[in-house]
Amino acid sequence: MQSFLDPNAQTVQIGDYNHVIYLAGIAVVLFLLFKFRYQIKENPGHVMLGILVFAVVQRIVSVSYYVIVGEFTVTDSLPLHICRVVCYLIIIQFFVKKKWLDQVIFYFGLFAYASFVYPVGISPALHMLGISFFMLHSLIIVYPIIRYFTHGFVPSLKGSFQSAILFAVYLTGMNILNNAIGSNYFYTEERPFMHDLSDPVYFFLNMFGIALGFVVVALIIRLTVNLFKAGKEKNEKNEEKTLV
Incomplete structure (x- = not known):
């Protein structure tokens, strides 16, 4: 259990097995997304509600970790890191439904791709922060694709x-x-x-x-x-x- 919450856990190195796990994980997510694209198109309301719930859960997981280890500060938890800001925007977009906000979510979300390709300071895959990382960045990558399927976003x-x-x-x-x-x-x-x-x-x-x-x-x-x-x-x- 200590390794799952260890604040001093060794970070991911490019090409190591944790990095491979993350890349394989996002590949599986994208495969499933395209495999079930027709079901997504047919149920836009349920899908977007699911995205909202997932985004909120991701924020809870992230915040919970910093609270548990006693590092819930602006300098340690970095609540305004750009990918976390994108998650907040995804939550807000569920309610405001502005086309320009989808554009910002997509372009700001390009950093999620960079995080998978070039991980910097990322926790291992079986660490609570690693799970939070994968939830957040896979959500950001998947979201614009889902908006394309459900609302024609380009x-x-x-x-x-x-x-x-x-x-x-x-x-x-x-x-x-x-x-x-x-x-x-x-x-x-x-x-x-x-x-x-x-x-x-x-x-x-x-x-x-x-x-x-x-x-x-x-x-x-x-x-x-x-x-x-x-x-x-x-x-x-x-x-x-x-x-x-």
Whole structure:
């Protein structure tokens, strides 16, 4: 039981068995998601309610761990870490139902993909925080896909600009908070890389680099959608010619 709650448990290293477990886990989740996509489309209300319950449970699991080990502080539990903010937005979206909020959830949620590929400070898979990590980040990855199945959501270029602006606000706020209380939001204090850069350069590189990343992702998605539509239209025309 100690290892399940151990605050000093060794963190995941890239390529170790815990990392493989996480990658295999998200692969299974995505497989099941696409396997049952028609059932998801037919029951949007129940599915979104399930997402709400899952998001709330994830927050309870995360907070409970820090309370149990006595580390429920702003600097230790980091309640405003970006993926946790995305979880709050998913909960809020259930009630407000704003299209622009789906865009922000998707673009902010891209960091969940990065966390699976390049885990930094992540607890082992059989640790309470590891379970919380997997719940949170798999939810963030799955959510936009479910919104596509149930509401036709597609990430847009406009949404990438909106998200970039809001991210700039978020990053600025977290940087001010880090300087004030010594927290490590967005890893500006304890960096996973680029240790030799000065603080201002690192800050603006994050801000503009991530904004550019949002736009690039939006353009790739738009190109992919257009190519898919063009291919579909071409196939339909060929079928019409064949029937004639």
